[in-house]
Amino acid sequence: LYLDARSFRLPGSPIPYTGGLPCPEKVFSSPFLKSVAVLDEGVTERMSQVVRGRPVIWFPDIADGKLPAGDDPAWGWANKIRAFAQGRPVVCQVGYLQKSKGVQEFLATACDPRMKHLAFVVAGTPALHGVGREDLAALKRGWEEAPNLWAHLQTVPEEALNALISVSDVVWGAYRDFPNSSNILTKAALLQRPVIVSDAFLMGERVRSYSLGETAQEGNVADLVRCLEKMVEPGYAGRWLSRSRHRDYVTAHSTKALSAAFGTVLNAL
16 A cells, blocks of 8 residues: 555655655565555556556545544533634644644634634644744644634544534645645545645545535635635535535445455455
């Protein structure tokens, strides 16, 4: 399972945080290689050109969308968010809080004066490699001081994370320099929540193809604000549900689809 789509989406560009250059040819030239699986359906044709006739198999990016029982303590964070929001629309950023996940853009958007009527939630484990000292200090200060932002900077258990997403109005996926697949799209589709993503690469392609939400110009705070203003308008959620193909996306990225992909791997032996 070859995870680094950067080799084909951005040939010659270094891997973030390490600076190393991907070299898929070393893997693909192995005489023991029987097939290659990849999460990015957009690069299968280009991969086929370098794997010397072996099958290239698309794998779904599965996710867990299970919600806790109604009286489960895992609803604690979600209930805190409801109380913090006080009826305001909620935009959530969850998971590993990396530079590539758009943490700086998320904070800049939350601090934009046009966004003061929204509640922003950031929850997950900080992994801030590649963020400079001054930017890191500004990021931590913003998480602590922004009046419309609630931050929980620790790992959140899976069901509690799902509960948190389920009480949000928009799920943040506006990543930065991120050409890869992300199962935040699957999780949002399972929980029937629209996403905002950067317009480039695979995530933008999927959101447009399945109508999973809105795309904004990568790193452009003004465009992110514009999209969020649209997504929290009265009636947007209902219109989105009626036109979105989130159920098709869930089917495409299901455990059933994963089983079928493994079957293709076995048939290639």
